[in-house]
Amino acid sequence: MIVTDITPRVSETDGVGHINNVFVPIWFEAGRREIFRIFSPKLDFKNWRLALVKVEVEYVDQIYLANDVEIRTGIEKIGNSSFTIKEELHQTDRLCAKGKSIYVNYNFRTEKSESIPETTRKKLEKYHFS
Amino acid sequence: MIVTDITPRVSETDGVGHINNVFVPIWFEAGRREIFRIFSPKLDFKNWRLALVKVEVEYVDQIYLANDVEIRTGIEKIGNSSFTIKEELHQTDRLCAKGKSIYVNYNFRTEKSESIPETTRKKLEKYHFS
Amino acid sequence: MIVTDITPRVSETDGVGHINNVFVPIWFEAGRREIFRIFSPKLDFKNWRLALVKVEVEYVDQIYLANDVEIRTGIEKIGNSSFTIKEELHQTDRLCAKGKSIYVNYNFRTEKSESIPETTRKKLEKYHFS
Amino acid sequence: MIVTDITPRVSETDGVGHINNVFVPIWFEAGRREIFRIFSPKLDFKNWRLALVKVEVEYVDQIYLANDVEIRTGIEKIGNSSFTIKEELHQTDRLCAKGKSIYVNYNFRTEKSESIPETTRKKLEKYHFS
Numbered sequence: 001m002i003v004t005d006i007t008p009r010v011s012e013t014d015g016v017g018h019i020n021n022v023f024v025p026i027w028f029e030a031g032r033r034e035i036f037r038i039f040s041p042k043l044d045f046k047n048w049r050l051a052l053v054k055v056e057v058e059y060v061d062q063i064y065l066a067n068d069v070e071i072r073t074g075i076e077k078i079g080n081s082s083f084t085i086k087e088e089l090h091q092t093d094r095l096c097a098k099g100k101s102i103y104v105n106y107n108f109r110t111e112k113s114e115s116i117p118e119t120t121r122k123k124l125e126k127y128h129f130s
Numbered sequence: 131m132i133v134t135d136i137t138p139r140v141s142e143t144d145g146v147g148h149i150n151n152v153f154v155p156i157w158f159e160a161g162r163r164e165i166f167r168i169f170s171p172k173l174d175f176k177n178w179r180l181a182l183v184k185v186e187v188e189y190v191d192q193i194y195l196a197n198d199v200e201i202r203t204g205i206e207k208i209g210n211s212s213f214t215i216k217e218e219l220h221q222t223d224r225l226c227a228k229g230k231s232i233y234v235n236y237n238f239r240t241e242k243s244e245s246i247p248e249t250t251r252k253k254l255e256k257y258h259f260s
Numbered sequence: 261m262i263v264t265d266i267t268p269r270v271s272e273t274d275g276v277g278h279i280n281n282v283f284v285p286i287w288f289e290a291g292r293r294e295i296f297r298i299f300s301p302k303l304d305f306k307n308w309r310l311a312l313v314k315v316e317v318e319y320v321d322q323i324y325l326a327n328d329v330e331i332r333t334g335i336e337k338i339g340n341s342s343f344t345i346k347e348e349l350h351q352t353d354r355l356c357a358k359g360k361s362i363y364v365n366y367n368f369r370t371e372k373s374e375s376i377p378e379t380t381r382k383k384l385e386k387y388h389f390s
Numbered sequence: 391m392i393v394t395d396i397t398p399r400v401s402e403t404d405g406v407g408h409i410n411n412v413f414v415p416i417w418f419e420a421g422r423r424e425i426f427r428i429f430s431p432k433l434d435f436k437n438w439r440l441a442l443v444k445v446e447v448e449y450v451d452q453i454y455l456a457n458d459v460e461i462r463t464g465i466e467k468i469g470n471s472s473f474t475i476k477e478e479l480h481q482t483d484r485l486c487a488k489g490k491s492i493y494v495n496y497n498f499r500t501e502k503s504e505s506i507p508e509t510t511r512k513k514l515e516k517y518h519f520s
Binding site: 305 | 405412416434
């Protein structure tokens, strides 16, 4: 599992006074940085390989500006060409949101999905999150 | 069903060259404006009543900067205190993303959910999307 | 001068209850779409030519969620390789923000700025804003 | 001076392949957190006091996804009711952007600016940045 600390920004709050819901998928994406790096080691875009297929977020509790949040990110399941990421957002010891996202190992030139190579699979497994 | 046209912004693209996935939930939220107005007719935050419970997005096809997108938004199901919104994103006659979001009629002062009043229910039903 | 209508989004408000200041540069960038198109007619990124050099925004009045805003965008001055865009944001007949931004005609391959060709210059002049 | 480390997000890049310019004002706002805290110690919005008057950013060099950026934030000048913040963005030992922002000590109820109290002034002076 990967832990990413994020300091909420004033621009991420909304008129109700909490963090607006759209920033949870944004923070969850931020938490996937080390997973992106497995597929694109330099984090440049010349050989970007991942395409998002599905995202799901449950909003459990309010998120406030005042305290840092902890994003927990890990691999739940690895298929042939796709894998499922499990994600949680905690603030002041409260689970505030949880979700899943499915990515496919995608070749943007041929516009086709490809099997996840064995070496990549092993790197993903290190981030197992159950 | 509500139709909202959105012109993609350069700041909403990413290094891969398409619209980044996090902007789809942002655009879907933009498409809910008339639903928000049913609960908060002045669109101010003094009596905001809606809390997001769950969001789900399937990414079907690439979204590009060059063309406007059409967000289709409507009510799929109304429960006692919550309701489900169905959402689609179309660009140049292609379905690019579809999703669902569940909101609860929430009283931010008592911090409790409340039944959806009959008059509100009727207004929601007008935006039926099957 | 170019006029772009923008409907504010809930995610663009902040806890104070108005549109957060960071979305004004975002909306001003949205207003430059037709200027970008002069340099990159297909609005793809294969031959993107513009690099932002400077941005300046004065915040004059509050911006609210409830009403559309009008972004006014035009060319104030054209130099050899750079030009100055003048920008204004109006809501319910109030000037809420105004600014300037300077772009340079930039070749991202050679990493050098280039003179603005005469035909481009003529297209820019059509959007004169004084 | 305050130093804030920020990890760039994929959603903050654009089709050109770098961090999009609109995220620089967003990151600069993130860097002002401890200054906001002087005026609103709990970082809630019940007694928010600061209104942005002006923002200015010079874009000096490209910002990439791969490396953290360092935001340097401090007070350049304190007037009667307003003050000027000086801001810099560094990445891999390169100055990539610099700016200034002017805030006014604002009473959102009376809708009037107010003198900055002596105790606040002293706290601001501790973050002097020349």
